[in-house]
Amino acid sequence: MRSLYLTLLKYKDHLLFLLAISLSLVFLLRNESPDIYLIRGKSSDLFSFINSPLAWVKNMTQLQKETELLREKNIQLSLQLESMLAAYEENNSLKDLLDYSRESSFELLAAKVINMGISSNISSITLDVGKKDGVTTNQPVLVPSGVIGKTLIVGESSTLVQCINDINYRLSVRIYPSATTGILRYLINDIYEIRELQKNAQINVGDKVVTSGYSKIYPENLPVGEVVEILDERGSFQKVARIKISPKISSILNAFIIVGISFDEK
């Protein structure tokens, strides 16, 4: 017994390392476990509370820059509005002609980014809204320029968002005008790859990419990005498109969660 104890003591560093590695692997393999989600949800609330003063300072320091950007955007939007109003009228009259029955609108919940994690690569953000605001898991998160992720873990007053640049993130998308669908995943920097596209699909650089609506999480036609490269290998049965997304994940200050979709009967 004593010799066993002495052996354990002698190799305590190796044993401790084995224990640390085993525990880490257990966490890694049980990533989707409800227990792990519960712990992460609770800790997210706690860390958000700790981080909130810093988030406030960060918001204040970037406020002036954001105001300038918003002014610029406001002018651009005012100019766009004129042409959009005409298109809206035209669209309404065409809908009347087609007897179009339903139109959807999203119930959006505005949220502030309070934390972007501390690991060496950003793959998640924490928002300052939670269960008490009606947030649940698997709700789409977006900014005006496009989709940025989905809610992953929801605490009482904070929500951890799995960003679009997470390695395990997949999104069903449609490329317009060809209406081809494929699966989007992160590649590098702000470049993403759409796989499983039909070989004969007519896709060009500059085509718009939106959500397909096939997903249970994302409604259709949410903006995603723009095609920048098409890879069409001879030996492959499918095409691959590379797209660039507009939102800069590392500089997002505010985001919106789609907490519900309402349908207006026409």
Add this chain to the structure above:
Amino acid sequence: MKNNNLLFVTIGTLLFQILFVDFLTINLIRPDFLLIYVFYIAIIYGRVVAIVVAFSLGLLSDLFGVGSYFGLGPLTLSTTAYLSGFLYNKYERLLPYVFHCIWIGILLLHFYINTYFRFQTIFVSDILDFVSIWLTSFSYTMIFFLIMQYFYPMKEASRAKIN
């Protein structure tokens, strides 16, 4: 007393990472001060303390927010702590270039594991891009590591317990 100091410095490092990491983000890549800290702890206090500190910091870092691969932080930091523990009290016993090659190798391995988990698709599709991300992440943290060398050289750190 020594344990209290270690605890305070560990909490301080964690706070430093929390406070400054967002301001130092370039192209989604951030410096890893926790890694630098764990390495120093390993050469000052040895393997056992380093593994405990590394595991705790890794876990806290992941609890602070990570999309998927919860557990990767403790895994990589504990591995780094374990390997860096080999350099405990070895500064004078090893040839300088061997010592420096070993610690650079350990840091490279840390970033390799991290990058591999997070960019598996690029590893498969374009190995050059993968290597570029790996070396960029490594180099960015290395800049801060070298700055740290100016204030607290490794030579001094490895003797800290002897003196």
